[in-house]
Amino acid sequence: MMATLEEDEVEFRAGDVVRGTSDEVESIYIVKEGWLFSAVELGDGRRQILEFFVPGDVVGLHDLPYEQTSYELVTLTESTLCPFPKERLGPVFETSRAVTGLLFTFSLIDHVIMLDRLKSIGRLAAKDRIAHLMLTVRSRLCITNDELGDHFFFPIPQAEMADALGLTPVTISRSKAELQQEGLIRWQRREVELLDRAALEKRTRFDARYQNLDTSWFTTLCGGY
Amino acid sequence: MMATLEEDEVEFRAGDVVRGTSDEVESIYIVKEGWLFSAVELGDGRRQILEFFVPGDVVGLHDLPYEQTSYELVTLTESTLCPFPKERLGPVFETSRAVTGLLFTFSLIDHVIMLDRLKSIGRLAAKDRIAHLMLTVRSRLCITNDELGDHFFFPIPQAEMADALGLTPVTISRSKAELQQEGLIRWQRREVELLDRAALEKRTRFDARYQNLDTSWFTTLCGGY
DNA sequence: CGCTTTCTTGAGTGTTATCAATCCACGTGG
DNA sequence: CCACGTGGATTGATAACACTCAAGAAAGCG
Incomplete structure (x- = not known):
């Protein structure tokens, strides 16, 4: 579509x-x-x-x-x-309510994702912000890849992580080291592995916003055909 | 409508x-x-x-x-x-493209507002976060009140400011005192006055997202009638 | 194999958080 | 109209988390 x-x-x-x-x-x-x-x-x-x-x-x-x-x-x-x-x-x-509805829906979902990131930056500690971002990205990747496990391509340099999370590269590096020592993640080069996803989701109060959607909304939006 | x-x-x-x-x-x-x-x-x-x-x-x-x-x-x-x-x-x-378009547009604008708040919480100091929120609220109030000056009703308690800005009530209180001493704002009870709005907008890199809209978008969206 | 960029590590600083006490405004009831 | 109680705001002292500066190590690239 x-x-x-x-x-x-x-x-x-x-x-x-x-x-x-x-x-x-x-x-x-x-x-x-x-x-x-x-x-x-x-x-x-x-x-x-x-x-x-x-x-x-x-x-x-x-x-x-x-x-x-x-x-x-x-x-x-x-x-x-x-x-x-x-x-x-x-x-x-004008011609496609389906496309309009889909774009509208994407925009609404993205908005909720932003609210989650606001929570993360506003109220989580550095380590948890990192974990939360990784969980969010993974959740997004799962849409287009059902089979995605807890080990995936993650090409975000530490300087960019810092600027995304309201931290500094130095803090990213140190927090990463701690998360690894605690056995929660493995993050080397441009790959990451979430070793205890359940624990990370709990610590960060993560919600899978790309999943748990209400399918009835789409018919509401697109007119039921 | x-x-x-x-x-x-x-x-x-x-x-x-x-x-x-x-x-x-x-x-x-x-x-x-x-x-x-x-x-x-x-x-x-x-x-x-x-x-x-x-x-x-x-x-x-x-x-x-x-x-x-x-x-x-x-x-x-x-x-x-x-x-x-x-x-x-x-x-x-189904029946009103105008309402659909308006809701869609509201959602897009709100999204940009959230991005600004993310910037504020992620990268501004406490005093500037407070100023940024006040500017954002004022900008919103101006939609429905052209005449709004720099002195307006602002019923947000300090505890709620803190939770909105990723700070604590104590920091809100101290930052408020400093902003007042610098002659930038006056904030008493449930009213606020922005004494030097230009300076505040500059410090916080504020953009008026509710203003500066592209009017042609609405005709694009609603089909030109 | 050098060069550059990115990451790591250490030491010291600073902004904001925490804890706790006091103050003030406001609403209530005597 | 004033005493009292409550919740919000202020202030002081101390602590913690993240920042800054700076040097060195590792990884990526030609």
């Missing part, structure tokens, strides 16, 4: 800035390949990373009501994106 | 829990009167406040894809809410 929106394709290298802050809002993107993140720079070196994106994600929906982009979009790995122009969304909304 | 959704009316006293966590998702609410907030309890006394709501706000949209509510909803002041049942949204989506 989302294939409707995947017409064009653009490739990027790792570390490329796909879109800067205050660019004109021209299109949304479907992530075909690669990992990305969105971030704000505070101007004095501080940076907050807001969301991570993986293949299958829709990027930039929430910029649509604005003339200028709120945040920059940067690749973590080589990526392939399918841009879909803003002005061509009108016709899509 | 939103009047379509305001049929029923329910009143609450200050401090009432409108909806607990893990309740069944039965309806969204339009705030007719009063201030509210949504929050998660972490179980050990810690709490994170996620959003504040004022008259005119739509509450609970992002719970729609779920069977159970993600967060509790509590009143700060006496409030009047207009619940609108989830199962009756289907017909609304």
Whole structure:
């Protein structure tokens, strides 16, 4: 269904800035390949990373009501994106309630994910913030990969973890070491393994927001056909 | 237009829990009167406040894809809410693209507001977090009140500020005192005055997300009629 | 195999948290 | 109208967690 929106394709290298802050809002993107993140720079070196994106994600929906982009979009790995122009969304909304409903739903789910991250940054200790982010990413990856275990590709450098969690790289490194000593995770290079997921979920009060969905909502939204 | 959704009316006293966590998702609410907030309890006394709501706000949209509510909803002041049942949204989506589009847009804007709050909690110092929240609330109030100056009703107790900003009541009190000594704000009882809004906006890198909207988006969304 | 980037580790500092006491505003009832 | 009680706010003293600065180790890349 989302294939409707995947017409064009653009490739990027790792570390490329796909879109800067205050660019004109021209299109949304479907992530075909690669990992990305969105971030704000505070101007004095501080940076907050807001969301991570993986293949299958829709990027930039929430910029649509604005003339200028709120945040920059940067690749973590080589990526392939399918841009879909803003002005061509009108016709899509007119002809396909299913696509409209799906985009609406994605945006609502993403919002809840952001609320969880707010909780994490606002009220969890450094170690738990790290664990919470890993659980969230895993939960997202499970949508497109049922078989995903507790050991998966995780190409987020420590500097980016820090900026995502409101911490510093030094704290990430130390907290990682502690989590490993406690036997809770193994995180080497660009891979992570959650050795005791149940314990991590409990500590961080994790909720699987991508799962536990109410299927009746989709029929409500799309009109039952 | 939103009047379509305001049929029923329910009143609450200050401090009432409108909806607990893990309740069944039965309806969204339009705030007719009063201030509210949504929050998660972490179980050990810690709490994170996620959003504040004022008259005119739509509450609970992002719970729609779920069977159970993600967060509790509590009143700060006496409030009047207009619940609108989830199962009756289907017909609304079918008949009114304008309402659908408006709800979608609200949800996108709220998402960007949350991203700003994430930045605030993740990367700003205590004093700036307080200022940022005040600016955000003011910006929201300006939608329904053009004439709003820099002095307005602000019924958020310090304990709730703390839980919203990832701080403690003690820090709120001390930071407030400093902001006042610096002549940046005056905050007494349930009123606040921003004495140097330009300076506060600069310090906190504040963006007026409720303003600066792209009006062309609405015609895109609603089909140009 | 060097160069660069990322990560780790140590030492010292700082912002915010914690604990606890006091103060103040406000509502209540005598 | 004033005493009293309650919950919220302030203040002081101390502690903890994360930050900063800085040096060194490891990993990635040409």
